[in-house]
């Protein structure tokens with residue numbers, strides 16, 4: 225992973241000092257609520273329903289075991305002993321005290337972590353495929369480009385007070401979209417031209433929230449040297465012309481839509497013409513320097529898989545886990561392993577301090593000391609030798625992280641909702657829990673196959689409900705909590721926004737409705753046909769009839 | 774006299790920014806900063822008067838002054854609210870696209886915690902909001918000693934610096 229040099233570390237320490245003084249001035253009454261708000265948000269601090277929430281940046285989801293142990297220590301010392309993996313690969317604390325945040329940031333800085341730009345109207349954490357670097361389908365490792373974007377976006381002086389938040393995602397897999405770049409403010413698709421040179425297809429104007437939409441291609445092939453100049457051009461146009469009067473119309477997606485992609489492209493081209501070949505142009509040395517931080521670890525596995533094969537044949541539970549929760553790897557003899565943070569009765573994505581420590585130990589023992597967060601609120605050990613899989617599985621099982629439900633209905637994505645979030649229309653965690661209980665039978669779950677279910681407590685869409693095959697959205701009707709269901713969203717091979725099923729339901733009806741949707745699917749499906757394909761084949765009306773008919 | 778930060782030092786503010794009613798009567802003596810629209814409507818008279826500068830509100834871009842830059846010793850960019858970040862792009866554009874060498878002054882809701890970024894985008898003068906201490910604000914120019922990106926002060930990003 226990227227290792228800080230002296231200047232990176234200095235920058236972080238200066239940031240801590242700056243924020244410590246800002247907090248002091250706020251507490252002394254020298255900064256107004258509103259002035260402090262913008263400053264604390266850019267350090268990840270929200271003030272929520274019961275307490276502040278703090279978002280800690282995990283650049284493109286990548287963590288070292290030392291960082292994980294520090295997070296364990298922080299949740300133990302400053303919070304209630306657990307934290308939350310977010311859909312943007314970050315870590316969220318639920319109950320830190322505002323006065324403690326400077327100390328938390330100082331402790332984070334010691335392990336090269338921070339809360340910089342995890343919130344506020346600025347460029348947020350750049351995200352990517354959680355299997356980056358080991359995914360056999362990727363055309364190259366996207367992480368060096370993510371790191372290059374991270375440095376450019378960190379404290380970029382021109383883009384700290386944008387009209388609204390700004391999220392960038394990078395994908396290096398052709399024909400699939402594991403980073404859901406289609407619903408990001410900017411999506412960067414890594415491509416190679418005929419000469420084999422790296423470039424980027426750059427999308428802009430995607431986003432979820434209250435007006436979900438997918439982005440448009442703005443740059444078809446941006447040569448790698450010009451990546452930052454091109455991003456800067458897109459941002460500058462947005463900074464100047466994005467709507468600042470109405471925060472619901474302030475995202476770049478609204479501007480791209482209002483101007484039209486062609487006009488946006490033209491404005492970007494104008495800015496780009498000025499920046500291109502200027503000092504921001506990336507140098508080969510710099511790209512190589514960053515790439516050096518992401519070289520493959522010292523793989524050393526035997527070609528002999530007979531032991532693993534025997535274990536797979538002997539143990540049905542292990543076999544199921546292997547096929548559900550582990551992934552093909554670039555390196556022969558290795559697998560990437562997802563730790564599912566979605567056991568029944570566990571809040572999706574939550575993890576306790578002792579579990580964080582335990583995962584750090586497992587990473588050291590079995591995966592070269594690195595861990596990744598996934599946007600589906602799970603964690604990944606990306607470099608596990610086949611010969612270690614069985615032992616690792618047993619240890620994960622003991623921790624409750626081996627539930628073989630990755631990609632299945634109970635691998636739900638769920639926002640904090642009304643239990644914690646002040647913006648919520650409705651609770652989301654109890655809905656997730658009720659569904660988990662109903663669908664806890666593993667044979668049944670496996671029979672249902674791949675299914676993305678996403679829950680958000682309001683239209684801000686932190687739980688990505690629009691792109692769930694089944695989406696659940698909390699709505700408020702005359703002060704009562706209701707839930708609207710959408711079907712047919714996709715965040716898999718490509719992104720698509722789901723359609724509304726019909727009038728919303730009360731909390732205690734939701735699980736039954738999900739059951740009916742599932743029953744209809746089971747009745748109508750062809751052999752081996754996943755839910756989303758059946759839905760696309762038989763159409764929304766069939767589902768409407770069944771549910772409301 | 775009011776104070777202003779110019780090039781890192783607190784000095785007397787010799788310029789007066791005019792808006793609204795103060796433009797309806799005869800212009801005051803001394804150095805004045807007028808709104809863009811007023812400048813455009815009275816350009817020749819103002820040039821003849823001398824000691825005049827222009828201020829831009831959000832939505833008014835440097836391009837609108839493209840042909841006037843030679844005449845102007847100072848351009849002010851006004852921040853009705855510090856969260857409206859358009860002015861950062863305007864200042865940068867004045868410096869790097871149009872090569873403007875005069876003073877670029879931030880006016881309005883200008884506060885200590887934004888100064889570091891404002892300076893990097895090309896502002897060299899700051900009228901700190903009057904209810905805040907200008908001495909205190911001065912410290913904001915030195916929040917960081919290192920930056921990843923190039924900026925108006927040094928166009929080289931960190932990977933091109935020696």
Ligand code: HEM
Pocket residue numbers: 270272277308309310311312316388389407408430431432433434475638639640644645646647684685686687688
């Ligand atoms: C409880 C504190 C939180 C608050 C107050 C909050 C607030 C918001 C708001 C207002 C938006 C809509 C932005 C817009 O459309 O302009 C949003 C979007 C989003 N949030 Fe949160 N959020 C919170 C927690 C989370 C958590 C825990 C996650 C991850 C699980 C998350 C992930 C996201 C994502 C992925 C989006 C969608 C971005 C898009 O519109 O494209 N948020 N959030």
Ligand code: SF4
Pocket residue numbers: 639640641642645646647648649680681682683684685686687
């Ligand atoms: S979707 Fe709504 S309820 Fe859920 S975390 Fe986001 S803002 Fe809160």
